[in-house]
Amino acid sequence: xxxxxxxxxxxxxxxxxxxxxxxxxxxxxxxxxxxxxxxxxxxxxxxxxxxxxxxxxxxxxxxxxxxxxxxxxxxxxxxxxxxxxxxxxxxxxxxxxxxxxxxxxxxxxxxxxxxxxxxxxxxxxxxxxxxxxxxxxxxxxxxxxxxxxxxxxxxxxxxxxxxxxxxxxxxxxxxxxxxxxxxxxxxx
Numbered sequence: 001x002x003x004x005x006x007x008x009x010x011x012x013x014x015x016x017x018x019x020x021x022x023x024x025x026x027x028x029x030x031x032x033x034x035x036x037x038x039x040x041x042x043x044x045x046x047x048x049x050x051x052x053x054x055x056x057x058x059x060x061x062x063x064x065x066x067x068x069x070x071x072x073x074x075x076x077x078x079x080x081x082x083x084x085x086x087x088x089x090x091x092x093x094x095x096x097x098x099x100x101x102x103x104x105x106x107x108x109x110x111x112x113x114x115x116x117x118x119x120x121x122x123x124x125x126x127x128x129x130x131x132x133x134x135x136x137x138x139x140x141x142x143x144x145x146x147x148x149x150x151x152x153x154x155x156x157x158x159x160x161x162x163x164x165x166x167x168x169x170x171x172x173x174x175x176x177x178x179x180x181x182x183x184x185x186x187x188x
Contacts, residue, residue, distance in 0.1 A: 001054045001173070002054070002055045002080070002085060003055070003081065003085040003086075003172070004056075004057050004059060004076055005027065005056050006075075006086070007024045007025070008020075008024075008089060008113040009060060009065070017149045018146065019147075019148065020091055021091075022089070022131045023089035025158070027059075029163070030058065031049070036048070038060065043070060043071035043074050044071045051173065052173075054173045056169065057079050065116075066113070068113040069121060072121065083125070083126060084127075086126045087126075087128070088113075088126060088127070088128040088129070089129050089131065090128060090129070090131065091130075091133045092131060093145075094132075095132025096134050097132055097154055098154075098161045100161065101129070102130075102181045102184060103181070104178065105124055114128065129168055164184070167184070
């Protein structure tokens with residue numbers, strides 16, 4: 001069984017520790033813990049992670065957030081991964097910081113990365129793990145907020161939250177989206 005796990009973010013060191021790049025950060029943590037390395041390939045940094053007879057293709061798109069759909073579509077087709085085995089890791093302004101919410105489908109909620117995936121694939125029935133980043137910004141400051149770095153309190157809490165995200169990825173691939181939602185969405 002093959003899965004495509006996509007961490008949304010923007011390439012470049014200036015974005016590395018921003019809220020918008022939590023998808024990249026989660027995949028980096030999984031790769032570091034597993035001693036695997038990303039390679040620069042078409043439309044993204046890619047590596048494979050093996051777990052319980054499953055192959056997880058980990059993708060960090062280099063297309064920038066607004067064109068994420070191009071990378072997702074390319075790697076789904078290249079690796080011949082069924083759409084139901086796609087999981088997108090993304091930031092979410094509507095959730096308080098550190099709240100994790102797994103869904104089997106849904107809208108884009110105004111998120112440009114999800115919007116791009118929906119436009120290119122023509123589908124919204126893919127799993128997504130939303131990582132709450134909060135919405136502590138003034139009107140008109142949304143872009144600055146998501147592209148800003150984590151504050152000290154958030155930085156201290158990130159490792160535990162990211163570890164839970166890694167557990168969710170493994171669970172998604174082994175017991176499926178519904179059972180994983182039941183197990184993890186109730187946690188605070």
